[in-house]
Amino acid sequence: xxxxxxxxxxxxxxxxxxxxxxxxxxxxxxxxxxxxxxxxxxxxxxxxxxxxxxxxxxxxxxxxxxxxxxxxxxxxxxxxxxxxxxxxxxxxxxxxxxxxxxxxxxxxxxxxxxxxxxxxxxxxxxxxxxxxxxxxxxxxxxxxxxxxxxxxxxxxxxxxxxxxxxxxxxxxxxxxxxxxxxxxxxxxxxxxxxxxxxxxxxxxxxxxxxxxxxxxxxxxxxxxxxxxxxxxxxxxxxxxxxxxxxxxxxxxxxxxxxxxxxxxxxxxxxxxxxxxxxxxxxxxxxxxxxxxxxxxxxxxxxxxxxxxxxxxxxxxxxxxxxxxxxxxxxxxxxxxxxxxxxxxxxxxxxxxxxxxxxxxxxxxxxxxxxxxxxxxxxxxxxxxxxxxxxxxxxxxxxxxxxxxxxxxxxxxxxxxxxxxxxxxxxxxxxxxxxxxxxxxxxxxxxxxxxxxxxxxxxxxxxxxxxxxxxxxxxxxxxxxxxxxxxxxxxxxxxxxxxxxxxxxxxxxxxxxxxxxxxxxxxxxxxxxxxxxxxxxxxxxxxxxxxxxxxxxxxxxxxxxxxxxxxxxxxxxxxxxxxxxxxxxxxxxxxxxxxxxxxxxxxxxxxxxxxxxxxxxxxxxxxxxxxxxxxxxxxxxxxxxxxxxxxxxxxxxxxxxxxxxxxxxxxxxxxxxxxxxxxxxxxxxxxxxxxxxxxxxxxxxxxxxxxxxxxxxxx
Numbered sequence: 001x002x003x004x005x006x007x008x009x010x011x012x013x014x015x016x017x018x019x020x021x022x023x024x025x026x027x028x029x030x031x032x033x034x035x036x037x038x039x040x041x042x043x044x045x046x047x048x049x050x051x052x053x054x055x056x057x058x059x060x061x062x063x064x065x066x067x068x069x070x071x072x073x074x075x076x077x078x079x080x081x082x083x084x085x086x087x088x089x090x091x092x093x094x095x096x097x098x099x100x101x102x103x104x105x106x107x108x109x110x111x112x113x114x115x116x117x118x119x120x121x122x123x124x125x126x127x128x129x130x131x132x133x134x135x136x137x138x139x140x141x142x143x144x145x146x147x148x149x150x151x152x153x154x155x156x157x158x159x160x161x162x163x164x165x166x167x168x169x170x171x172x173x174x175x176x177x178x179x180x181x182x183x184x185x186x187x188x189x190x191x192x193x194x195x196x197x198x199x200x201x202x203x204x205x206x207x208x209x210x211x212x213x214x215x216x217x218x219x220x221x222x223x224x225x226x227x228x229x230x231x232x233x234x235x236x237x238x239x240x241x242x243x244x245x246x247x248x249x250x251x252x253x254x255x256x257x258x259x260x261x262x263x264x265x266x267x268x269x270x271x272x273x274x275x276x277x278x279x280x281x282x283x284x285x286x287x288x289x290x291x292x293x294x295x296x297x298x299x300x301x302x303x304x305x306x307x308x309x310x311x312x313x314x315x316x317x318x319x320x321x322x323x324x325x326x327x328x329x330x331x332x333x334x335x336x337x338x339x340x341x342x343x344x345x346x347x348x349x350x351x352x353x354x355x356x357x358x359x360x361x362x363x364x365x366x367x368x369x370x371x372x373x374x375x376x377x378x379x380x381x382x383x384x385x386x387x388x389x390x391x392x393x394x395x396x397x398x399x400x401x402x403x404x405x406x407x408x409x410x411x412x413x414x415x416x417x418x419x420x421x422x423x424x425x426x427x428x429x430x431x432x433x434x435x436x437x438x439x440x441x442x443x444x445x446x447x448x449x450x451x452x453x454x455x456x457x458x459x460x461x462x463x464x465x466x467x468x469x470x471x472x473x474x475x476x477x478x479x480x481x482x483x484x485x486x487x488x489x490x491x492x493x494x495x496x497x498x499x500x501x502x503x504x505x506x507x508x509x510x511x512x513x514x515x516x517x518x519x520x521x522x523x524x525x526x527x528x529x530x531x532x533x534x535x536x537x538x539x540x541x542x543x544x545x546x547x548x549x550x551x552x553x554x555x556x557x558x559x560x561x562x563x564x565x566x567x568x569x570x571x572x573x574x575x576x577x578x579x580x581x582x583x584x585x586x587x588x589x590x591x592x593x594x595x596x597x598x599x600x601x602x603x604x605x606x607x608x609x610x611x612x613x614x615x616x617x618x619x620x621x622x623x624x625x626x627x628x629x630x631x632x633x634x635x636x637x638x639x640x641x642x643x644x645x646x647x648x649x650x651x652x653x654x655x656x657x658x659x660x661x662x663x664x665x666x667x668x669x670x671x672x673x674x675x676x677x678x679x680x681x682x683x684x685x686x687x688x689x690x691x692x693x694x695x696x697x698x699x700x701x702x703x704x705x706x707x708x709x710x711x712x713x714x
Contacts, residue, residue, distance in 0.1 A: 001046045006076075013078040014085070020182020021131040022085050049081070053088050054134045089130040091615050092582040095143040098506050101218055103152060106143050111169055111249040114192040119145045119153060119163040123502070123618050128182060132189065139193040140166075166192045169248075214258045214468075217268040221275040224285075227304060231400060233265040233336065234304040238287050240273040240296035247297035253323050254299060260326040262467040264393040265303075265333060286316035299323065306338050306396060334389030341380075341387050341395050344409040350420050353377065353407050354435065376436050376478060380408035381421055381429040390467050397471060404478060424458050432461040432470065434477055476601065497539070497549045498532065502619040508550050509577070510616055515603065516548045516577045519591070520566055522555035531572045531591060538596035547600065556623030563617035576603045583610040 015024040029038040029046065041050060049072040074080045097103045097117075107115060116136075118129060125133075125144060133142040145152050147161075156165060156173065164176040166189070174192065178184045219227065219236065227234050237254050241247045251269065258267045272282060272292060279289035286302045301319035304310050317336065321328055344350045354377070380391050387408050395406035409420065410429075424433050435458050459477065463469045499505045509516040519535045521528050532551055539549040554561040554571070564584060566573045574587035574596055585608040587599035602608035 003076075004047045007047055010076065010078040010081065014081045017078070017082050018085060020186060021089075021128060047076075051084055051088060054090070086127045087614055089127060089134065090582050090613070091125040091130050091133070092580065093133040093137055093142060094125050094129065095141075096506070096510070097143050097145045097149065097152060098503070098511060100151070102511055104218070106141070107167070108248045108251045109141055111252050113139065113141050113194055114169060115167045116140050116142045116189065117145060117156065117165045117167065118143070119156070119158045119161055119165075121147050121161045123147070124615055128180065128185070131182070132185060135186070136189060136193050139196075140189060168192060214255075214261075214263050214267060216255060216258060217266070219268040219270040221270075221277060223268075224270070227268065228310050229308055230266075231306065231308050233306050233333070233396070235265050235267050235333065236302050236304065237267075237269045237299045238272055238282070238285070238292065238302060239269070239299050240292050241271060242273060247299075250297050250299050250323075257323050257326060257329070261330045261333065263471060264330070264337070264390065264397075264467055284316070286318040288318070301329075303333060303336055305336050331389070334393060337389065337392045337396055339387060339392050340399050340406065341392060342405065342407040343387065344407050344420075347419065350409070375403045375405055376434055378404060378406045378474065379420070379424070379433045379435070380406070381426060381431045381433075382408050382410055383429050385410060390465075390470075393467065394470055394474065398474065398478070404474070424460070426460060430465060432465075434459055434461070434474065436477060497535070498551045499619075500553075501621050505550065505552065505619055509548050510579050512548050512579075516550065516579060517596070517600070518564070518575050518577055519549075519551040520561060520564065520571055520573045520575070521551060521553045522557075522561070522568065522571045528553070534591065534593055535574075535596070538593045541593065541597065542600055552619065557619055558624060560617045560619055563613070565611065574599060576600065576608070577613075577616075578610075579616060582613040582616070584613060585610045 011024070011026075018024060027034050027037055027043075029035070029043055041048070050069045051072050052067045052069040055067075072081070072084050074084060095102070095106045097106060109115075116132075120126075123146065129142070129144070136142070145158075153159075158165075162180065164180075164185075166174045166176070168174070176185070176188050178188065216237075217223070227236070235258075237251075239247050239250065254269065272287070273296065277285075279293075282289040282292065287300050291298065292300060301323075303317045303319065305315040305317065307315060310316060319329060319332065321332075342353065344353060356377075357375070378395075380388070382388060382391070391406065391408060398404045398406075421427075421429070421431075426433060461470065461473050463473060497508065499508055509518065517539075519531065521531060535549060535551055539547070552560070554566075558568075561568070561571070564573070564575045564577075565586060570589065572591045573589070574591055575584045576587070576599055577584045585599065585603055588595040599608065
């Protein structure tokens with residue numbers, strides 16, 4: 001293979017450049033032992049280069065690893081091949097430490113693993129650091145300290161950059177002093193990496209529920225006032241420690257406990273020592289102050305019950321058990337959940353519930369601001385005689401945040417449940433369905449359902465009966481038909497979402513675990529205030545989802561705009577960004593509230609077309625150097641026109657000299673001369689007329705054609 005021999009020097013150079021970053025291999029398909037391998041990858045023409053992406057999943061049949069790959073079809077040079085490999089490396093497993101809160105959360109992660117900190121002057125992560133974070137995934141945790149964070153630099157005693165530190169689980173710091181090369185760095189990190197893989201690198205063969213849907217808020221003393229006024233139930237863990245790292249193991253157990261209990265309530269944690277809470281205040285909050293002083297890392301869980309102004313109603317209850325009994329804690333929380341559901345005891349109740357409007361519902365079951373608006377009605381066909389606790393928690397989560405009411409019944413043949421199941425095409429209990437006003441795409445025919453038939457349709461929940469899944473499905477249905485309304489304290493505040501620099505973008509979007517919606521503004525035809533108002537309306541309509549909303553002016557940020565796949569003429573544009581998965585999805589054009597809602601629905605239902613991000617784009621403070629303006633383009637086109645005229649004259653003169661002379665009296669010569677004469681007369685006739693356009697510059701199409709001709713001649 002002559003092409004293979006020509007590629008060999010460049011391929012060896014790629015292996016040298018990527019030593020310690022990515023393994024480079026060669027398969028000789030002329031060897032009998034490699035025939036099966038070459039056939040399995042479809043290697044029929046040579047050289048065939050495959051680039052395997054990092055990560056992967058488990059083969060459900062063999063239990064081995066499955067890695068996705070793509071065929072390289074670029075230039076066969078060392079630089080192009082190296083770029084094709086390094087572009088697959090991402091920094092999704094590297095945490096950017098921008099403030100004390102992010103630093104505390106990072107150091108509070110898995111206490112069994114050592115943490116690697118890189119102090120650098122660069123905004124992004126290097127290829128080597130990305131490769132190390134992937135190579136030690138599940139054995140070390142990686143973070144970068146951005147430039148200008150003097151507080152962390154002083155805390156770790158860093159005076160120059162770059163500097164790499166390893167903090168072991170016992171808090172000991174180890175500084176790396178060797179060269180920043182892959183081999184030496186791996187020898188250093190091997191001393192502190194876990195010998196076993198403590199966190200799963202890929203999804204198991206049995207499937208996964210995805211990333212954790214439970215968020216534990218870091219609360220301060222002032223946040224307690226907002227929590228006290230919030231109507232929702234909160235479970236707050238109190239501890240007292242001068243340094244959060246001292247209680248890292250207990251906080252890690254708390255995060256696992258909250259994941260197991262599921263998102264039936266809101267969760268928070270508060271360091272009483274840093275908040276400066278006195279013993280008297282702690283006792284009012286239900287905390288055992290003397291026990292907290294004796295052992296500050298012994299977490300005390302306090303439940304703030306449903307309703308506003310909990311302190312005035314003695315709404316603070318302390319959990320008497322420990323952190324090792326998940327089912328008991330969940331049952332104890334569900335006992336405190338109020339019953340906001342309606343029990344359908346007979347067929348008359350079921351008929352009245354189906355036909356009821358918002359004004360017919362008691363105020364306890366709906367929001368007082370939407371008595372004249374259409375409502376959605378949720379049905380639960382239960383196999384129990386009492387309302388399930390998780391269903392009560394589901395109704396409480398939507399109380400006052402969506403125009404939804406919840407009812408339940410037992411499918412006994414003597415009660416209303418059995419005939420109602422038949423009308424709603426439900427096969428067996430337990431099952432959950434929802435009756436929606438004006439759904440966009442009904443999943444079943446509502447003609448057999450009694451009540452209004454022209455504006456209602458039924459959809460059935462087909463997923464597992466787990467709280468997080470049921471909550472996400474009902475929320476998606478409410479968002480799909482627009483029966484959400486503002487008022488959720490757990491949602492993002494759309495009042496101040498405009499960002500102007502990287503620090504604001506980091507705080508408002510990149511550092512949050514929620515999905516980030518970014519509106520890109522810019523261009524001469526962009527009415528910024530109008531689109532900001534539209535974004536605000538969309539954010540208010542979608543309150544209740546874990547979403548962050550920001551608006552960025554990218555008129556002088558072309559790299560940021562291109563990273564999200566937009567041209568300047570396509571602005572404004574909306575993108576949904578997952579900072580955990582490093583993926584984004586574009587909204588449909590033009591930007592309006594309907595398309596914004598459709599983008600959120602598509603992302604939540606995992607039907608949106610997503611694109612990968614090698615790294616999160618950054619905003620350049622002050623903007624990037626301006627691109628060529630129209631005046632500069634006109635000057636370039638004028639120079640190109642002059643060069644074209646010069647080249648065109650020389651070319652026509654050269655061709656005229658090489659043309660064979662025809663005899664004077666020949667028919668061809670006379671016909672040629674007559675044609676030229678007629679063309680000259682035609683041009684003179686129209687060039688003598690005054691031009692209607694006073695602008696002496698040629699048209700854009702003419703300038704483009706001339707510049708193309710000049711490049712071709714050059």
